[in-house]
Amino acid sequence: MPTLRSRGAVAAAAALVTALAAACAPGSSDDKPESKAPAAVSTDVAKAGNVTLTVWDQEVQGGLKEQIEKLNAQFQAKYPNVKINRVSRSFTDLQKTLRLALSGGNPPDVVEANQGYASMAQYVKAGMLLPLDSYDQVYGWKKRFPKGLTDLNSVTDDGKLIGSGKLYGVSLNGEIVGLYYNKEKLAKLGIQPPKTWAEFDQALATAKGKGEVPIAFGNVEKLPAMQLYGVLQDGQTGKEAVRKLVFGSGGSWTDAPNVQAAQKLADWAKAGYFTKDANSIKWDDTPANFAKGQGVFMFGGTWWAPDLNDRMKDKVGFMLPPPAQAGAPTATMGGESLPWSITSKSKHADVAAAYINFITSPQAMDVAVEAGSLPVLPASKQPDAPLLKEVASAWTELSKNDGTTPYLDYATPTFTDAFGGPLQELVAGKTTPQQAMKKAQDDYSAFQKKK
């Protein structure tokens, strides 16, 4: 029977080829969603009937969780016809699952889609998010927020340029990557919070000399080193240069100040200023170790403040990274938290817009303060805890100077791997600053060409 068998095989192969040909190419077309005229927007949620709004957020840490739970409860109390189905995931988990959820047939109504070319720009290009411009005309978001903040959440239709085009999201919280310090240890070492980079270098040397861990640092995820590099980069070069570079409108990662920043990182690693074996310590364990007294300083985001405040009370302080000269304005990474966006397939876009308006209203900013997190706009209330006060005043100072620079992982979809990996090698002393920055530039220019 060999002939029959081979004939069967041929038939099977033929069937496979036909099936492949019949199955359409993967992916949807890039059709852009229709946005309705401002006049057609209904702001009366009560008249919308019974609506279940599915919301995917990443508000899982201390104060952030508390604020969104409160706001959701208030919104549902105000509109009993709306039920909010909240799905929350940690930042990294949300990044991984959102892509799949958005490309599915039944995505959530409201999502926190991260800014940058790795996330929001790609979703916009694929037509998965609803432009919010007509809602903005009704609710006046662009009047509520400074231009710098709405620009971060704006992208052109083709996903090629962040900072112009249409508005795709609104944020609730402010964020800065700053410098935490252990007040008790500083007092014991006899040093003051540093006012310049030179003073900071001295403080690190003193701490090291006295057997302390100068900087608490954990870097399994590669992203922490990118944030640390970003802080150093902001100290070496102007904020405009960083903004242009990240958003792809000029500059190179191999420019001299950028290599110097990598050199500084390598120097610190070589001098033993970081927690030992930093590459094997998890990011989330960094503040926990710092709270336990392992580390005099720690670079970290304001999102850690509520937890650190609970654990360390008045032993912990927060400041902006020092400027080159005392008293000069400083710049650091940050801006606003993940924006709340509406998916283009949502059946309740009007209700979703009303929800987003509600959770970013001036009253919501007060709820954020009460929960211990940092509101993106000045609130009428002030926090009580000393750490949270310091965080709030750092944010006010930075906003006044327009000193925020974008996170570096916005630059390309593959940057966390392509630049974060070499930075891990740099921390371990396995590569040179020049080589690390060249790898970053290779990935960056490949993406710019493809874009």
Next chain:
Amino acid sequence: MSGSKTPALEGGRPPGEPRRIGWLYVLPALLVYGAFLLWPLVRGAQFSLYHWDGLGTATWAGLSNYTATWSDPVLRGAFGHLLVLVAFYAVLPCCIAFVLVGAISRTRIRGLTFFRTVLFLPQVVAMVAVAVAWQWVYSADGPVNTVLGWLHALGLPDWRRGWLGDFTFALPAVGLVGTWVGIGLALVLFLAGAQKIPRELYEAARIDGAGPVREFLAVTLPGLRRELAVALTLTTIMAIRNFDLIYMATGGGPGDATKAPAYEVYNRTFNTGEVGLGCAIGVTLAVLAFAATAGIGRLVEGRDA
């Protein structure tokens, strides 16, 4: 043929029901298999021929994703790591299990069932739990470093380090976890096989004056060829599709030091938006797994695959 009862045809086919009815019997299983295994496989193979970011329109890529699988230095590195992992996941456990079986078959051990259960336990525990436990074992102040600290106090050099974050040792450290998991499986298979080797063969070998090594090579090893093939196949495939352990323990880091192809399938598909390339790696891995299965069967068992 018209009108006749076609005895010739009757005689031409095997007795019993017509052959085609067999398809009816396998239909339910075939449907499930087809829907959840064959169809995804076909679609995956199709995706691998496109450039696609997982969101928008896909563009035809031909075989360029497959050439990228070999030309991309990170991916080439990942396949290199796979070789190391196969040594740790498959070769090492089988060797260790052989030593254990050799020892057990020569002596009577009290509480053998207990030891067998303990050694097999890693197979039963979910890989994610295994990864979390070993993360602690390897951590800066975990048991491994504690013991090395004692040795250091005794005058040996200081070998303490963050094992999973070390560029040189992260891959072997992950590999040893695989060894730990694999030993139990190999041992249980070999023990079962060793029981069916006639005792007379051992007695004859001993009368002929064979030592433990000679006895192992002449009696135990030939008697366990089939079990060896099964154990090697299972553990090799475990190494090839090793994703969960790496995802949990190191996330491919530090740098690219522990990136294995199966991890890259996930990473490229879901993190960096290179779905086509991810699928191409996946298809390559499937082909590798088939080749390994056939190759091991032929090599160890001496049968035609």
